[in-house]
Amino acid sequence: MFFAAHPDDAELNCGGTILSLVNSGRSVGIVDLTLGELSTRGNLKLRKKETDKATALLGIKFRENLKIADGNIEINLINKKKIISVIRKYRPEIVFAPYPLDRHPDHINASNLIRESFFYAGLAKIKTGNLDPYRPSKIYYYRNAVDMPVSFIFDISKTFKKKLEVMQCYDSQFYNAESKEPQTFISSKLFEQEVEARARHFGFKIGVEYGEPFYSDSDLKVESDTLFTL
Numbered sequence: 001m002f003f004a005a006h007p008d009d010a011e012l013n014c015g016g017t018i019l020s021l022v023n024s025g026r027s028v029g030i031v032d033l034t035l036g037e038l039s040t041r042g043n044l045k046l047r048k049k050e051t052d053k054a055t056a057l058l059g060i061k062f063r064e065n066l067k068i069a070d071g072n073i074e075i076n077l078i079n080k081k082k083i084i085s086v087i088r089k090y091r092p093e094i095v096f097a098p099y100p101l102d103r104h105p106d107h108i109n110a111s112n113l114i115r116e117s118f119f120y121a122g123l124a125k126i127k128t129g130n131l132d133p134y135r136p137s138k139i140y141y142y143r144n145a146v147d148m149p150v151s152f153i154f155d156i157s158k159t160f161k162k163k164l165e166v167m168q169c170y171d172s173q174f175y176n177a178e179s180k181e182p183q184t185f186i187s188s189k190l191f192e193q194e195v196e197a198r199a200r201h202f203g204f205k206i207g208v209e210y211g212e213p214f215y216s217d218s219d220l221k222v223e224s225d226t227l228f229t230l
């Protein structure tokens, strides 16, 4: 289960990993916390259309939007229960969340909200209707705009091209030479080039063409077979 503060965050930072997991037969879902209503470019109707197109191309099992206020992701009981409920509903083995240090405050707040809820989802005395308590085994953090310590890098060489196609579904948000809308951090040509450069950078570090980095604050288990594929 990939949590994202805004629709397109999961695709931008984990799109290659999501596509690779889907290709290997895993059940993958995305939970967006907000509708992205504060986005400088585009509007809600257009953003929804773009998200639906990207979701179809990713081939994931489900996508939900928790409709928490964009620009105001508060760590309160209502929002915690929204996250806890969706974790208990789908019972994912692994949860992915934004790394808790970033330039965008929504990513920081989303990260802390998800980390708390990840833990509380396992406590039986916190009630969410008929949903049974459940805590996933792992939470991994993905990088947004700020560098983070890296625990492992996912090889996305086989899915990087398709990741770019998925990102192009978000026509209003990323680089589009025809757009007359104001320029943002993620809509410039430089940012588009950085997406490729970043994937190549992390790929190079593990000896492949393209990669996406992740951070784990718990230690990762290795057995004799996996030792030789690290």
Ligand SMILES: [Zn+2]
Pocket (backbone or CB within 6 Å): 005, 006, 009, 104, 106, 107
């Ligand atoms: Zn975002």
